[in-house]
Amino acid sequence: MSIEVISRMSQPLADAHVDDPDLALLRAAGLGDQSAALQLVRTHAPALQRLAWRMLGDEHEAQDVVQESCLRLWRVAGEWRPGEARISTWLHTVAMNLSRDRLRRRRETYPVESFEWLAGEDSPEQDMERDRRSARVQQALTQLPERQREALILSHFEGYSQSEAATVLGVSVEALESLLSRARRSLRQRWLIGENES
């Protein structure tokens, strides 16, 4: 686990609850109950994969992030301290950090400008336009500053509550709103939305 994740996890979390609905499953998984572990993974993996996919723009890399996040969860399952973090928040924080690490490694390999979303190449004709528009959104997301993109993904696309998104990002709710406002302003300017308004 990265130092960044450890430092964030050691901080008191605003949305921490002892009555975490996943706690019993995690305890069982920590004792080797694979059915409990599978239930946990099935509950959270789709959201984790969407998060990583939007961050990385690559479905297979996103799957790797999901797997690594779950493996890290099993490692700490036996020592999980209820009340410090919700399991879902913890998982999203780990997935977010793993995605960041991959993005940084990717930037060392080739510049962000060369990264392009390839959507719709093999889709049926009726899906081509939707794929094109979707790719346009995804490409715009990748070109936002990292923290703004993360805030938008968590808040707009994943529907996180303000406190949960702020917790995952390690910022205050006010800072989250600032990140979101700047992200949306960048996108409006990019797509020329409301340009003729004062």
Added chain:
Amino acid sequence: MKHSPSSEVSAVSARRVRALLLAYGADPARWPPAERVAAQRVLEQWPELQALAEREATLDAVLDEDRVAGDVVMDEAALLRCLPAPQSTVPLRMVVVGSPGRPRSDAGWRWAAPALAAAISLGIGMGWWLPQTADATVAVAVNDVEDVIEYAQIDAEYEEFLP
């Protein structure tokens, strides 16, 4: 804001509603629950905020064209690969040799397979090694006899060994 429809409180709230629109977009469902109802009331009173909400709704619609959410298909095999390994339910002391725990009648059976494997290995090894040892022993014996004869030829006291 160009005008204030009601009071000072609503003017403050209008600024907050503007901030909510800019941060979270036009859908009140995305606004903080504690502020949602009051913010919607203020929004209804301010035409400028309604225009801002329309603009943000346009951005929301563009963002919602992203199809990732609908396209995620989980790889069940990948999910199974990341499950934790099942742990043994047998306490550690039961499998530690010489531990002070209560002896179990079936504890010896744990060593049956390793002992059998060791015995088979030893048998194969002996079978490979023993014939060579026998040949070497015979060869040493023959050499010893020749030496004795040779020494006898040198030493006259051992005349009985002379050919």
